Amino acid sequence: MPDPGALPFGAGVAFAALIGLVLGSFIATLVLRWPAGRSVLGRSQCDACRRPLGIRDLVPLLSALAVRGRCRQCGAPIDRFHSRVEIASALIGALALALMPGVAGWLWALFGWLLLPLALLDARHFWLPDRLNALLAITGLLLAGPLLDTPLVDRWIGALAGGFALAAVAWAYRLARGGDGMGGGDPKLVAAIGAWLGWQVLPLMLLLASLGGIIWALAMRNEKGDTPLTLRRIPFGVFACTAAWIAVPVWPLLISVR
Structure with missing residues (x-):
């Protein structure tokens, strides 16, 4: 072949x-x-x-x-x-x-194909299965180096930093509001994305995902418009997956104009 x-x-x-x-x-x-x-x-x-x-x-x-x-x-x-x-x-x-x-393009396609079922399951069921998150993470650690020329150590740091950062946000929200503001699969998804992108790209991905989630929440008001923004369920995994895929071509452009 x-x-x-x-x-x-x-x-x-x-x-x-x-x-x-x-x-x-x-x-x-x-x-x-x-x-x-x-x-x-x-x-x-x-x-x-x-x-x-x-x-x-x-x-x-x-x-x-x-x-x-x-x-x-x-x-x-x-x-x-x-x-x-x-x-x-x-x-x-x-x-x-x-x-x-070339090879980077095939890896970017593979990244998208692995993200797609996660985004769809979160959109339809607010569910990010551990097995799909684990598959995404393992594949990233094993294969994703040539995608953005990211060393393995940076992808390990990205996985750990991404997971801990989202878990810390979820813990802080629970402490301040007395309830869950984030599903348990979201930190695992961001950790898996970090295993593909490395720690350097994570802030860009999180920024894009957060902006997407905020815009979606504002747009999805109910007919009466009486549901507070903080009470609306947001499928953050959809925006994280989309932002992660978009960040792959955007990141090189950003660092090239420094």
Whole structure:
């Protein structure tokens, strides 16, 4: 198999998008099944009639288009969540290789593909599973060095500093307000992100994530507008994941203009 990092520009972008489509199909299944207690590794089936799906039903995007978004047997609508996640995952791969060709681009794409299920689970269920956080952290410590030319020691420091910083914020909030202001998975997620980015990039990531969360909270007022900002649940993991992925190309630009 050819080295993906050595592919021509256009081929690399197309290949990354194709891989993203395939991974997106699995990510969508994981996000829909796991919170419901269903097996993630079982054979794919229609969500309505539970009919096992054949090979022709499993081609990302194209299968749903061929049957006009409905099950071949029972005619039930196919959840558009599948197609949306497949497109998002394909865009992660394509953008990563278009903006950052080579090994670093593939690592950036992998980073995005690992962050995507975490962001979706937090958005839908306010849940950041320990197993996905651990996978993100271990992958970062093992592979992420070439992404931003970050030494392993800096990524270890990033993991420890990120986790302890968020845990300290959660502890301080609990002490001051008498209740939880942050989920238990958020410090673990930030620690895992630190294992990818290193400690130097963490302040930028946290700044972007915090700004995103504040803007979202202000925009998501209820119809009566009577819910205080401090009482609104904010899926911080969504903004942390998004900010972490965006910080990868932004950080080199910031240090280059110093």
